[in-house]
Amino acid sequence: MSPGASSAYEAVIGLEVHAEMLTQSKIFCGCSAAFGAPPNQHTCPVCLGMPGMLPALNRRVVEFAIRAGLATHCTIAPTSRWARKNYFYPDLAKGYQISQYELPICVGGWIDLVVDGAPKRVHLTRIHMEEDTGKNIHDAHGSESLVDFNRSGVPLLEIVSEPEMSTPAEAGAYLRALRAIVVYLGICDGNMEEGSFRCDANISVRKPGATALGVKAEVKNMNSFRAVEKAIAFEIDRHVRTLADGGTIVQETRLWDADREETRSMRSKESAHDYRYFPDPDLPPVVVSEALVEEVRRAMPELPDARRARFVAALKLPEYDAEVLTSRRDLADYFEAVVAAHPNAKAASNWVMGDVLRLVKERKLDEAVVITDWPVSAAHLGELIALIDAGTISGKIAKTVFEEMVASGGAPGAIVEARGLVQVSDEGPILAAIEQVLAAHPDKVADFRAGKDKLLGFFVGQVMKATGGKANPPLVNRLLGAKLRGES
Amino acid sequence: MKISREEIHHVAVLARLDLDPAEEEAMTTTLDAILTYVDKLNELDTSAVEPTAQVLDRLPSWRDDVVTNGPDTDALLANAPARDGDFFRVPKIIE
Amino acid sequence: MLSGLTIAEAGTQLRRRELSAVDLARTALQRIAAGRELNAFVTVADDGEVLRAAEAADARLRAGTPAGPLDGIPIAVKDVIATAGLRTTAASRILERFVPSYDATVTARLRAGGAVIIGKTNCDEFAMGSSNENSAYGPARNPWDPTRVPGGSSGGSAVAIAADMALGSLGTDTGGSIRLPASYCGIVGMKPTYGRVSRFGVIAYASSLDQVGPFAHDVTDCALLLGAIAGPDARDSTSVDLPVPDYAAALAGGAKGLRVAIPREFFVEGMQPEVERAVRGAIDTLGGLGATVAPVSLPHTEYAVSTYYVIATAEASSNLARYDGVRYGARVDDDGSLLDMYRRTRAAGFGPEVKRRIMLGTYALSSGYYDAYYLKAQKVRTLIRQDFAKVFAGADVIVTPTAPTTAFRLGEKTADPLQMYLSDIFTISINLAGLPGIVVPCGQDDAGMPIGLQIVGPPFGEEVVLRTARAFEAATEWHRRRPPEAA
Ligand SMILES: [Mg+2]
């Protein structure tokens, strides 16, 4: 966007995330919540909104919502209430969505981020439970649409941030952190492509220092982090240009078009938006006892912050390493498996953050929701580090062994054996090599003895070469030095 | 007048009811009379009163998270006004 | 053979094999056919189905292993209650061809008890009405005088009993829809405490008020039917997890020592004199039986109708949004637009009263009016509830008239919805407070039309309500009176 124009405005960004919960069954009926079944296979009279059907709440949904609330420092409401959000749309079976409105289950709370090195805290307005809708399939040509209710009634968490972000990068960092949390918690698979982790962005701009918010646009339909960042950047630019040209922004919902890389105005579902929220008379309030909160708290998986702190304190890793390793739950799990195989955390960290992550990025393995096919198994990597620490191979040889492990999937010990890469540490063969090298370079030997000390490096190199790199380097140094000074 | 013809039209669209002009006219008169009667409620000062949404004073136990329904697509689509394979069919949705 | 026969009597004869379930079912089907002009049924179950169920019952009865007190008893079910494989229309055009794949919990419990479901009774469309004139399939008529209404909304269920087409029936009561028809048709009808009977599979009108209940010739039969359908249901989160008492056993107590409260607000100007006379007489009867009678006040009674019509229509406007022509029901889509499909489908599928209530409820919830109407009504509901709580602190039951008049003539009130709404003036506040109430015959007016006495109890006080009703019934003959044609 044009820096001139943008500097005259600051953007205000708030995000609404819908995360589909990883429950077995739907929120109000016994249908499977699994993704990807044939059309309308995971449906029943309840989630099809048939006459006389009533909702029966899935307790796991409440437990997951409490988990999310505790993980983001929210207050868990002792009593929250179900509300009906009324509107007509073919994928909305009952003509209303069962959601929470006035009294959500979690309020307040925050998420701490690091955006290009700088810490940033984004506060949450609320987290509430609701049911997902079905899916409309719009065929471009035909004059009709098709409806599949498999997703109707799949439990959702709606996580609403305060409008506290001002750049696409901050929004991206917030989303990544939030996804890491729900994945760590095991309450959502975080899959943006399949739509189990969805984000709507509310964007407005205002003159720096202004307190009132500008007119906002809501942008939907972004199915990757990159799409969210691009869409926000596009909207900020659109708002700034429009205002700079003396135009006005209309409050509306816009759709991100990933192909055209632009947002476009969306025809509203309600000819006039008026959701007529009111308490759902079919469901009593959700009363959460202190005991239930404690039960959920005790069962909480370790969260990124806690794990980062533990890596620094217990494993003595640098902050930076801990930050990178805990950025993804699967990465942190892999790292801990390596350390479990051989307790040298710093070496493990160097290998994982170096060679392993390099390959992961090259092979785009990190685009998977959960990385399972690591270039080498954690056990093998641990074994490799153990071989180095035992002096069986040098760090230099270890690189060769690693490449071999990646190529063949073999165990490092076996590779070292087969390729005879075990380090030579007895003096005999090394002395022989030294004799041979010195004999081959009488002039350089003379120069050295005349005071050209830096030739030592040259001789070391020659000896290592003569031993195929297997000679123990410190030993070569000692023996070579002695020989050249004629001490033996 | 408690409610205008315009409001009636707006509400009819919200409620997805297609009322012809005569129905709209009649609806305006009737609802106006009912709302006038309902105005009686404003004789009461309820500023200190909590609303009652439900008369229940006991809470139900929650369902366990288990799948109890198998596929029954044919029976469930049997009443569909229009279907296409195992999909429900509706007029084209324009966003 | 059916005339005046009660479930208890029939049950005894069935178990003694003096009577067969098949004969009983055949007679019921004949009575239904003979009384067709009363239009009590929207759908009569297929003869084959009915007889198969009756034969199965006879087999159990022969084997001496009846499924329960209802085994082999022909029962009629209001057409807002889902019956698997049997058309369920809610007396609406929009569900004209709707055949549910599921039973309502109450239907399943009747079947499990061996009851023979003979058909789906007529009612006001989606249970919205007080006269049964809002049915898309024509009004049901009062057996005592076919030019008069049977009362609504559960009119057909009341007619089926009064005209001996079934021994028992189920209705639903949101603002008086069981008690008013019971009163107008001279039979016994009961609305249980909200949460006592499952609403699962019962087509919703107003979810916080709806409750299923029985109709029968007498209080004993009502107790048997209630016992069969009552109790918690995991599929209805508003059904309450309390054990179901032995209602039949509760009938014995008599009226001695009962503290009976008479709310002065229930005897109003312009009330039909015979009604007031009959109800006062009934109260004296209870006094004579050893009950202590005391006047009380329910000061917010006059606000009940307003409160009800805001809350009930608000809930209804949302409950009826699912009838959109997408997944089931009649659809009208002549041109391609989705909005038009919705609006034409619903315009063609719903009758005038249903449209009126959807409009009123949508308006009451719409932005700018929520606080003035919906929230205000919810607060007044609290006051009405508190009125009853105060009275029940010092009383066992409240006794009142059921309606200001006896059954009115067809068409008499259709022009003026508000006048129609006022027929529920004595029943509506009981739904707002979620209380149990029963209606028993207590007299007839000068034209011979029945008058009903309403007995109301505290939450889950069905036993004391039944006991009081039974004590009154045992001391009177009104419940034995038959409509002229049926007698
Ligand atoms: Mg939402």
Ligand SMILES: [Zn+2]
């Ligand atoms: Zn389902």
